[in-house]
Amino acid sequence: MERVKRLNEETINKIAAGEVIDRPASVLKELVENSLDAAASRISINIADAGLSLIEVSDNGRGMEPGDLRLALLRHTTSKIEDVRDLLSITSFGFRGEALASIASVSKMEIVSIPKGRDEGIEIIADGGKIVGERPVTGDCGTVVKVRDLFFNTPARKKFLKSRKVEQTSLKSVFWDLAIPCTGVDFIYRSDSSDLTTVPADVAIFARVRLRESEIGDSLQDFSEVSPYFAISGLVSFPVKTFVRTNRIFVFVNRRAVKDSMCVGAVKEGMRGLIPENRFPCAYLFIEVSPEEADFNVHPAKREVRFRFRKELFELIRYSVRNLFVGGVWRDEGVEDSPVSADFWVPRDRDGMGIFRSKAPGETPFEGGVGPSSRSVTEEGESHELFISPGSFSRMKIVGQVLGNYLLLDGGDELFFLDIHAASERINYGKVQKDFKHWLESPEHLLISVDIPEERLRGHTEDVQELLVELGYRVDLQDGVVQIQAVPLYLKGIDPLSVVEDILDMIEGGSIDATAEPKRVLDDLMARMACHTSLRGTRRIPDGELRYLLDDLASAGYSQTCPHGRPVFIKVTRGDLHKLFGRT
């Protein structure tokens, strides 16, 4: 019969290492986090052979006493928490007390540490987790950890590693994950002789992001918002810079890089209608939350986090991102002028419908600082320079309406092709949203009488009725017939039957179901209504009317894409033409 046996320490460590230390990048993450927890102000990283022959991290932090250093290599030894209550408010990167033991068990490790206030300490040499040497050393306070021959004793793990290039990329991306949010620390990163990156302590967070994203740095727009539970700030690439995957959306919670599909979803929702459906922006979100309201102890490598006020966070992110680009229905008056624009989600008549309350001057979301350090991630906003200001079109020379639906404009050094229908849709969408918002303040109706018989409602009578009411219609239900008795004044020019058809299309197309946010449904509906009343390039449009279109576009505010996310215009520069003619 099989006997139950207690595993020995070495096997336990290797199993733990399997969870936390799966590739060179995770070693780097753990070592740098330890240096940050030791309050280092300079962290220097040295990598050789994609981390397989050497990962070295030196810091000028508080160091360890010899006794602590010997202990630190054992599992479940930590100076960061004492008991289970501390797990409820974690303010350090580490707390599990197993990173060093795990790394040591799968490598040959040398650690030198000199504690603060001394000029001597010890060096420990370990091989596969066993201490094989120790000697006294002298020097400045701080710690140097050298990890050599990673996975030398776990060939299976080594086999699963990707190419050197991929491992190098993931080391570098871990470096940025740590260096970007941790201002006040000088970072130096060397990888063989091919890469030397330095991030000086005084470079602000947004500037660090721009350093990393140098090729799209100019197109990143920044924001910051606060709510009672969260302070968030971040950068989002201007909608023309989009990507097919979500891997350019980075989320940091109290300076810790995490993977969080909810936050990614909120960014996507915020960009809805501004970029095509299956594309994503590059975005960086820095979230600060009181440690009591977040649980970091849900993933062995702490790559995930759970929030107590998840729904509020989703709304705050969605709102902030949207607010950057669109002044729509959901935007509060005064948001435009105020850097701290809105922070309160007050439910109105039904769940999820709400308005933001502006933050009172001097109100702060938290007492004191939060997270691994109290350094704030919010920083001075940089200018919101748009790709082209919508007003510029009004000043351009109209060359003519070409290829049916396009308007060709001469912008001096550049030509612009404007999609007439998309531009008109953008204008009408903005108008409908604005009118709706004003209408909410003083709702007026136009009495009519339109009956929609049951068979036209294709079995969705209740949903249709409910959405019509959301939009402001006065509706009664009599024997299965929806009777529209009054139209909200802002929709007076739109045939109610086409609105009913739009609602049915959305229900049958799956975009309205029990989980759909009412705000989004209304937004989508308005985009559809905008489409009905928009110009189409099937007829020749008089120049005067085109001028009006350009002026309206200027006052529509955001005008880069139509409500479905397609571009409103395309720019062709002199350089583009030169390239086409081979003149470069």
Ligand SMILES: Nc1ncnc2c1ncn2[C@@H]1O[C@H](COP(=O)(O)OP(=O)(O)OP(=O)(O)O)[C@@H](O)[C@H]1O
């Ligand atoms: N660079 C360093 N400077 C000073 N002390 C350090 C350093 N690295 C590790 N230590 C000490 O060694 C202890 C063990 O480190 P280890 O990374 O194994 O665990 P932890 O950081 O406490 O938790 P986690 O496993 O979650 O990282 C730490 O709690 C800390 O006291």
Ligand SMILES: [Mg+2]
């Ligand atoms: Mg640690």
